[in-house]
Amino acid sequence: MSRDHPSPAVLRAFGAGGPARRLTGGQGSSWAAGEVVLKPDGGGLHEWLGEAFAGVACEGFRLAAPVRARDGAWSVRGWSATRRVRGAAPDYSAAPTWPEILAAGRAFHRAVAHLGRPAFLDTRRDWWAEADRAAWAERTVRFVPEFAALARRLEGALLPLGPSQLVHADLTGNVLFAPGLPPAIIDISPYWRPPPYADGVVVADALCWHDAPSSLAEAAGVPVAAVARALLFRMATTNERVLSGGGGVDVRDEARRYARAAAAIGL
Structure with missing residues (x-):
C-alpha cells in the first residue's frame, strides 16, 4: 500500500477514469482522477461524513461529498475518495471574497444543524484538535513566551457564542468558486462548536494572513x-507544533500577525 500515489487498483475501485494528478494546496496528499479526488484514508471521520452527509440538502453551496468504492467500502488500500467539484480558490485580496466565504459557511452550517455529535471527535489527538480544546478551556496549555501575553488578552475577551453543532472550522482555504455555480465546500474539518466560532476562524485568517481590512x-x-476565540485556536495550534518539536515555524512573525489581528478587533 502506497500513500504517495494511488495505485491503478485503487483508481479502478473508485471508478476513477484517467491518470491521477497531484493537487496543490492542503497537505499535498490529494490526487484528482476523473470525477473523484483521492487522499490517504480518513478513517472514522471519512466514513462518518459519508453516512451523515448522504441526506444533507445543499442549498446555497455545493459539497465535495465522500464517495464509496464500487464494492461499497469507504476506503480501499489506505485511500478514500470524495466527489470532485468544479471551482478554484478565490482572489483573497478582492473585497467580496470574505463575505462570500462566510455566506457559504453559514449555508453549510444551516444544512448540517440537525446532525448529531460524532463520537470520533473525542479520540482526535492532532495539533488542531488539542489546540481547539485549549481555546475552549477544555485543557490547559503552556504558551511559549512570544504568545503568552496575547493569549491572556484574548482569554479576557471570550464570551459564550451560543449552542454547539457540527461546524467546518477551516473554511478559509476550502471554499471554491466557479462562474454560475454556488460555492463548493471541500475538506471538511469537523468540530462541535457554535457556528460563530467557524466565522471567527475565517475572519482571524483573513486578518492574519490576507491583509483584510480591520472592519x-x-x-x-x-x-x-468569536474572532478572539479563533485567534486563540490558531495561536494554540502553532504553539502545539512548536512544543512538539515541529520545525519551520517563525514564532516571532506569527506572534506579530496574531497581535495585529487582535488589535484590529480592538484587543
Whole structure:
C-alpha cells in the first residue's frame, strides 16, 4: 500500500477514469482522477461524513461529498475518495471574497444543524484538535513566551457564542468558486462548536494572513468574542507544533500577525 500515489487498483475501485494528478494546496496528499479526488484514508471521520452527509440538502453551496468504492467500502488500500467539484480558490485580496466565504459557511452550517455529535471527535489527538480544546478551556496549555501575553488578552475577551453543532472550522482555504455555480465546500474539518466560532476562524485568517481590512468582523456581523476565540485556536495550534518539536515555524512573525489581528478587533 502506497500513500504517495494511488495505485491503478485503487483508481479502478473508485471508478476513477484517467491518470491521477497531484493537487496543490492542503497537505499535498490529494490526487484528482476523473470525477473523484483521492487522499490517504480518513478513517472514522471519512466514513462518518459519508453516512451523515448522504441526506444533507445543499442549498446555497455545493459539497465535495465522500464517495464509496464500487464494492461499497469507504476506503480501499489506505485511500478514500470524495466527489470532485468544479471551482478554484478565490482572489483573497478582492473585497467580496470574505463575505462570500462566510455566506457559504453559514449555508453549510444551516444544512448540517440537525446532525448529531460524532463520537470520533473525542479520540482526535492532532495539533488542531488539542489546540481547539485549549481555546475552549477544555485543557490547559503552556504558551511559549512570544504568545503568552496575547493569549491572556484574548482569554479576557471570550464570551459564550451560543449552542454547539457540527461546524467546518477551516473554511478559509476550502471554499471554491466557479462562474454560475454556488460555492463548493471541500475538506471538511469537523468540530462541535457554535457556528460563530467557524466565522471567527475565517475572519482571524483573513486578518492574519490576507491583509483584510480591520472592519471585516464588524461588517460581516462576526462577534469580537468569536474572532478572539479563533485567534486563540490558531495561536494554540502553532504553539502545539512548536512544543512538539515541529520545525519551520517563525514564532516571532506569527506572534506579530496574531497581535495585529487582535488589535484590529480592538484587543
